[in-house]
Amino acid sequence: MSNKYKSLFISLTLAAIGIFLVYYKVSIIGMPFMPNETKPVYNIDAQIDFYGKGEPVLVSLALPEKQNDMQIISEDASSAGYGFTIAETNSGKRAEWAKRRVTGKQTLYYSIEVIKKTSEKEKKEIKRSKSSKEELLLDIPISLQSATKNLLKDIRWRSADPHSFAAQLIRDFSDSDPSQAVKVLLAKVKISKQDLLYKLLRYEKIDVKKINGLYLSESQRNIKLTPLLSVYDGKTWQMYDLEKGKIEKDTDFLVWRSGGTSILDVTGAKKSKVTFSITKRQVPTKHLLENKNIVKNSAILDFSLFSLPNSEQNAYRHMLLVPFGALVVVFLRVFIGLRTSGTFMPILIALAFMETTLVTGLIMFIIIVAIGLVIRSFLSSLNLLLVARISAVVIVVIMIMSFMSIFSFKLGLEEVMTITFFPMIILAWTIERMSVLWEEEGPKEVIIQGGGSLLVAVFAYLAMSNPLIGHITFNFPELLLVVLAVIILMGRYSGYRLSELIRFKSFGK
Structure with missing residues (x-):
């Protein structure tokens, strides 16, 4: 396989993996792709x-x-x-x-x-009742047991499986005009409707359990738990409302109690009761992702950046922006043809701009480099070795930054105090490179490369400070595989740059 097709295969593979992982997180886990998405919290x-x-x-x-x-x-x-x-x-x-x-x-x-x-496959242990069929009918008067058995036999003929049997049974007992047998049962039996239907289903050897819970809606006050039944057919559980019948999967229903245990027990007091109130609010999904309980309960999220301490998360929020800055640098250098002082120095300057703001950062960068070049020209007359000269420039840069911080503090210019975010070593090396370039190529080349570096840094800053890019890089670091794939493809380009087309425009005439 030639290098061309090898690069194409690797790029497409990386992009496919990255896009699939993002799709899985958005569609299956429910992570927000857009930063302003909200989710209801009850x-x-x-x-x-x-x-x-x-x-x-x-x-x-x-x-x-x-x-x-x-x-x-x-x-x-x-x-x-x-x-x-x-x-x-x-x-x-x-x-x-x-x-x-x-x-x-x-x-x-x-x-x-x-x-x-997002629903996961439900796995629940089935606890079958040890009561005999006749014991299940003890709460029904003997005179009604024969009619009850006939009713169940009739429903059995009108159903095909446990779910359809449960649906028919509940429908008969919730009908506005029920049969005579149902009317008598509801009137004579002393147990609750939930207990009665539960025992009738168990009499038919259907796996069922009692459930009490709440329908989640916009605003409710002083409500009680709604009794339900959950029926198992050997594969899936299905909940049934005693009045409405089958509950659809997408219904917002919270199971508060499962089984026959009491909801509230109070000893040493009287007239005890429990009521519930529900309120609903919309919360940004990105805030929910910061909740440690949510992270721990998701295997994918628990093995992601969200599981790290907050200090490390904040560090990665900036670090993961660097690949997008690199993408901007590659595009502007490979396709546009901008020349810079150092290959990836603009990315470091862009990171500093994110802390200082763009205008303040540009002004401070130009001032420091200008003063540094003046002092560097003086040091060149001393004929120092390279290491000593750069070390001296580093010290000078630190002194300039310190003076600017003190001066700005006295004048009340808080923006300038963020100058400490500039990378000192990179600034010193930039001053050294520009000084050598000045001596070898002249001031024009210094202006071209220095201006190119600042222009690329500005474009990188605009990309890296974009809220959408900041959101997707941290929440979906898999997209860096797509960025890597694009950079590999861009790296294969060997045609004319835009600046070269403009330069040689006259040859086309």
């Missing part, structure tokens, strides 16, 4: 009210477990004067409050913030 407050009787009180509230398509990003409890712990029990996590002596009306709060995330 704040859910659980309010517990009860009346103390002058006795020790222990309050236990069931907490939501890890859910397939919802993620809890923060938790908080308000319990002035109460001891508070989160306990891991056999039935799941529970928030527990305790106080030695409580009298009168009391209110406790527990709040969480949740976001909707």
Whole structure:
């Protein structure tokens, strides 16, 4: 394979890998490609009210477990004067409050913030009931058990699998004009509708579990948990609302309690109840990516720059901009033909401009280099060795920068104090190169290369300071593979530069 096709193959491979990884992050993980994208965050407050009787009180509230398509990003409890712990029990996590002596009306709060995330394949252990079929009908009066069995037999004929059976059963029990058998069952049976449907499904040997949760919407106050049933057909779980039937996959529903455990247990008090309030707000997605809970719960994000400490993240935010600066340098030198003093010195100057602002940085750079050239011309008369001469120039540059910082501070010019962000060694080497160039080629070449360096630095600064580029380089460092591919292709170009076309324009006439 020739070098031409080898370069093309490598470039296309790198670009394909980079684009695929970006597509995966955006489409599967849900990372924002644009910096101004927002995501809804739901704040859910659980309010517990009860009346103390002058006795020790222990309050236990069931907490939501890890859910397939919802993620809890923060938790908080308000319990002035109460001891508070989160306990891991056999039935799941529970928030527990305790106080030695409580009298009168009391209110406790527990709040969480949740976001909707991309669904993953749900893997849940199935705990089948050990009750016999006849035991499941004990809550139904004996006189109604025969009618109940006939009802189930009829539904069995109208269904094909566990999901369709559950849908038909719930439809019959939620119909505005139910059958006589359903009317009698609802009127005579003393257990809740959720428990009744659960036992009827278990009687048919269908894997099912009881669920209580919340429909997440814009604004709701003083609501209770909605009872649901979740049915398993051997492959997937499907939730069913006891009134609406099947719940679609894209419905924003938070499962607060799964199984038959109690939602709220209160000892030492009376008239206890728990109600919920929901508020919704839009939060920039880039802020959510800074949340450590979100990062830890995603394998991809946990092995990314977001897992690093904040100080290291900030360092990489600047470092990852350098390849785009290099892309600008390669384009302007290879295709435009601009000459610079040093190949990648403009990138370092552009990084300094990002800290000093463009206009202030340009002025300071020109002043330092101009003063440095004057002093360098004096040092050349001393016939110093190269190393000693450059070292002397470095010291002079530091002295100039120090003087400018002090002078600007006294005048109240805070912008000039950012001069310390300029790379001192690069400035000293630039002064040395320009001084030698002045002696060998004359002032015209110094102006051409110095002006070219500043012009390239300005274009690199404009690219590197772009908010969109800053966002995608940090959130999608895989795009650097695409940048690398483009640079490799640009490096294969050996035709005329734009400046050469202008220079030899007269030959075309």
